[in-house]
Amino acid sequence: MSFAFTKMHGLGNDFVIIDFRAEVQGGNSSAPSSLTPRQIAALCDRRTGIGCDQLVTLAAPNSPGADVQVRFFNPDGSEAGACGNASRCVAALLGDSPTLQTQHGLLPTTCLPGGEIRVQMGRPLTAWQDVPLSEPCDTRALPLNAPRATDHVKEGEKLDGAACSMGNPHATLFHVIEDAALLGPMLEKAPLFPERANIGFAEILSPRHMRLRVWERGAGLTPACGSGACAAVVNAVRRGLVERHCRVEMELGSLEIAWNEGTDGQSGTVEMTGPAVKVFSGLFELTDSTPWSGQREPGL
Ligand SMILES: N[C@@H](CCC[C@H](N)C(=O)O)C(=O)O
Numbered sequence: 001m002s003f004a005f006t007k008m009h010g011l012g013n014d015f016v017i018i019d020f021r022a023e024v025q026g027g028n029s030s031a032p033s034s035l036t037p038r039q040i041a042a043l044c045d046r047r048t049g050i051g052c053d054q055l056v057t058l059a060a061p062n063s064p065g066a067d068v069q070v071r072f073f074n075p076d077g078s079e080a081g082a083c084g085n086a087s088r089c090v091a092a093l094l095g096d097s098p099t100l101q102t103q104h105g106l107l108p109t110t111c112l113p114g115g116e117i118r119v120q121m122g123r124p125l126t127a128w129q130d131v132p133l134s135e136p137c138d139t140r141a142l143p144l145n146a147p148r149a150t151d152h153v154k155e156g157e158k159l160d161g162a163a164c165s166m167g168n169p170h171a172t173l174f175h176v177i178e179d180a181a182l183l184g185p186m187l188e189k190a191p192l193f194p195e196r197a198n199i200g201f202a203e204i205l206s207p208r209h210m211r212l213r214v215w216e217r218g219a220g221l222t223p224a225c226g227s228g229a230c231a232a233v234v235n236a237v238r239r240g241l242v243e244r245h246c247r248v249e250m251e252l253g254s255l256e257i258a259w260n261e262g263t264d265g266q267s268g269t270v271e272m273t274g275p276a277v278k279v280f281s282g283l284f285e286l287t288d289s290t291p292w293s294g295q296r297e298p299g300l
Contacts, residue, residue, distance in 0.1 A: 001285075001286045002283055002284060002285040002286065003018055003283070003284055004018070004019070004022065004281065004282070004283050004284075005017060005018050005050065005281065005282055005283075005284055006019075006093060006278060006280075006281045007050065007052070007278075007279040007280050007281070007282070008086075008089035008092070008093060008276060008277060008278050008279060009085075009089070009276075009277050009279060010084075010085030010086070010088050010089055010224060010226060010274060010275060010276050010277070011085060011223060011224035011250055011251075011252045011253045011254075011255070011274060011275065012222075012223030012224055012251060012252040012253075013053050013054075013085040013086075013222045013223055013224040013225060013226070014051075014052045014053050014279070015052050015053065015054050015055070015056050015083075015085070015086045015089055016043060016044070016050050016051075016052040016055050016056070017056045017057075017058065017086075017089065017090065017093060018035075018055070018056070018057050018058070019057075019058040020034075020057055020058060020059050021058055021059060021060055021068070034057075035055070035057070035073075036077075037073075037076075037077025037078070038077060040055050040073045040075075040077045041075055041076060041077045043055055043284070044073075044074075044075035045075070050282075050284065052075070053074075053075065053216070053219050053222045054072050054073060054074060054075070054080070054083055054086055054219065055072075055073045055075075056070060056071070056072055056073070056083070056086045056089070056090065057070070057071045057073070058070055058090065059071075061101045062101070063101045063106065065099055065106055066099050066100065066101035066106055067094070067098035067099050067100070067101075068090070068094060068098055068100060068101065069100075069101040069102075070086075070087070070090055070100045070101065070102050071102075071103075072086055072102075074216070074217065074218025074219045075218065075219050075220075076218040076219070077218075078217070078218045079103075080168045080217070080218070081102070081103035081104050081165075081167035081168045082102060082103070082104045082121070082122075082166050082167030082168045082227045083168075083226065083227060084119065084121060084166070084225070084226015084227040084228075084229065084230060084255075084272050085224055085225070085226040085274075085276075086226075087100055087102070087107055087109065087119045087121070087226065087272075088109070088117040088119055088226065088272070088274060088275070088276040089276040089277075089278075091109035091110075091111060091117045091119065091276065092111065092115075092117050092276035092277075092278065093276075093278065095111060096111070097109050097110045097111050100119075102167065103167055104121075104122050104166065104167025104168075105122050105167075107119055107120055107121060107122060108120045112273070115275070116273055116274060116275055116276075117273070117274065117275070117276050118271060118272070118273040119226075119271070119272050119273075120269050120270075120271055121166055121167075121226075121227065121230050121269065121270045121271065121272050122166070122167060122269055122270065123262075123266070123267045123268070123269050123270075124164045124165065124166055124230070124231065124234040124259075124267055124270060125164060125165040126139050126164045126165075126234075126238065126267065127139070128163075130165050131163045131164060131165050131169050131170075131193075131197070132165075132169065132193075132194055132195060133163065133192055133193065133194075134191055134192055134193070134194045135192070139162060139163045139164060140162045140235070140238050140239055141160075141161075141162065142159070142161040142162060142163055142171060142192065143192065144158075144159045144161050144171070144173075144187070144190065144192060145157060145158055145159060146158075146159055146183060147183065147186035147187065147190070148182065148183070148186065150178075150179045150182050150183065151178075152175070152176045152178065152179055153175070153179065153183075159173050159175060159183075160173065160174045160175060161173040161174065161175075161235075162174075162235035162236075162238060162239055163197070163231075163235065164231050164234050164235055164238075165231075166227040166230050166231050166234075166270065167227065168198060168217070168227055169193060169195055169196070169197040169198065169217070170197060170198045170199075170200060170227065170228055170231030170232075170235075171187070171193070171197050171198070171199050171200065172200040172201075172202050172228075172231055172232045172235040172236065173187075173199065173200065173201050173202065174202055174203075174204065174236070174239070174241065175201055175202075176201065176203065177201040177202070177203055177211055177212065177213035179201060180199070180201045180213040180214070180215050180221060181215070181221050183199070183201075183215075184199045184201075184214075184215020184220075184221065185215065185220070187199045187215070188215060188217050196217045196218070197217055198214055198215070198216050198217045198225060198227070198228050198231075199214065199215045200212055200213070200214045200215075200225070200228045200231065200232045200235075201213045201214070201215075202232045202235075202236060204236060204241050204242060205249075207241075207242050207243045207246075208242065208243055208245065208246050208247060209242075209246065209247045209249065210232065210233075210236065210242060210246060210247075210248055210249065211248075211249045211250075212225075212228065212229060212232050212248050212249070212250055213250070213251070214228035214250075216228070223250060223251040223252050224250040224251065224252060224253070224255070225250070226255060226272055226274070229248035229250070229255045229257055229272065230257055230259075230270040230272055232248060232257075233246045233248060233257040233259055233270070234259055234270060237259055244258060244259045244260070244261070245257070245258045245259075246258075253274070253275065254274070255272055255273065255274040256272070256273040256274065257270065257271070257272055257273075258270070258271040258273075259271075
């Protein structure tokens, strides 16, 4: 069994992209048509696999208007409904401004003349059931307390946070970003988040500029999170902390996020613009010594 892959990154958030369309069209009879959660975890492993923050698969679309079907998987094998940085990478890889079919609907993209990619990330969902949260509440003021003490917060102290879904669940805490690695792992699995959550730590620098660090569900701390940047701007706008057009600075660079005004009581869509870089491509061949090659598990 073998398959071709491309390694890409968006602001250091890195991906292994497997185009199952190319494998099928190219007549690679030994290519898998899907991967099991354990195979995904093994491929994402940075020591014993290729290594990445998310594994991304491409397949033929089955929705009118879509150019390609895209699925996103975390290194723990779980599937995510959205991934902003990977969406830009897929658009850059395919070129011609493709429309992506994702769990969060069709996402139109634009390959801009300077090489950056713009993705229409869809409408944020702000009702507590849609995030989802486990109890009714105002999603602009989460009932969340610090699960442990840090240099910046006492154990049990109320945290200032808001939540929304960008196709995947995000909580944004308006709290120092230095606490991301300490509080993120416990908050990801807090009872308030029945499907776990990505936990963003946002420092507002001005009405058009914030710093963000995200502890990602199923992946841990990553240098950048595109859907997390969109969610942070949506949550900060809803709290009156920033304007609808805001630069989100992360470890290795920044994204421009614009949350359009809605019409007829409907929330507007979120637009994300930033870089996407192809690093290398390769062929992954499973041998008899590949630890997970002989397993029997249902494919996703
Ligand atoms: N890195 C991503 C988000 C990936 C999915 C996330 N970990 C989840 O489980 O929802 C991005 O750039 O948006």
